[in-house]
Amino acid sequence: xxxxxxxxxxxxxxxxxxxxxxxxxxxxxxxxxxxxxxxxxxxxxxxxxxxxxxxxxxxxxxxxxxxxxxxxxxxxxxxxxxxxxxxxxxxxxxxxxxxxxxxxxxxxxxxxxxxxxxxxxxxxxxxxxxxxxxxxxxxxxxx
Numbered sequence: 001x002x003x004x005x006x007x008x009x010x011x012x013x014x015x016x017x018x019x020x021x022x023x024x025x026x027x028x029x030x031x032x033x034x035x036x037x038x039x040x041x042x043x044x045x046x047x048x049x050x051x052x053x054x055x056x057x058x059x060x061x062x063x064x065x066x067x068x069x070x071x072x073x074x075x076x077x078x079x080x081x082x083x084x085x086x087x088x089x090x091x092x093x094x095x096x097x098x099x100x101x102x103x104x105x106x107x108x109x110x111x112x113x114x115x116x117x118x119x120x121x122x123x124x125x126x127x128x129x130x131x132x133x134x135x136x137x138x139x140x141x142x143x
Contacts, residue, residue, distance in 0.1 A: 004027060014031075042064070063096055069087075
């Protein structure tokens with residue numbers, strides 16, 4: 001993708017919501033990590049592994065959490081640190097979003113300026129040699 005508009009169109013075509021952070025990096029991260037618009041819904045529960053859960057502390061117990069369909073979402077499901085509720089589209093009014101952690105950064109490619117064509121210098125005229133004509137038909141010089 002070459003521009004933010006192109007990335008935004010690709011996200012819209014896949015049905016993935018645009019990130020709140022309106023940067024090329026955030027859009028490319030979401031395009032490369034989210035697999036589909038349907039994500040996993042979880043409810044945070046207290047288990048014996050509660051202290052080892054690597055989740056943000058501000059997520060309250062019992063709140064419905066949306067995790068995008070991705071490798072990260074499948075890892076959370078296998079760990080068992082959250083209770084799966086089903087799959088749904090993301091609704092920012094109902095769900096708390098846990099996005100896929102960033103592992104790389106993306107930078108928007110800079111548009112290359114067209115290179116100015118080199119001015120074509122006129123061809124140098126070669127110094128023409130003056131042709132000396134022979135006077136072969138002129139007999140007046142020998143008289």
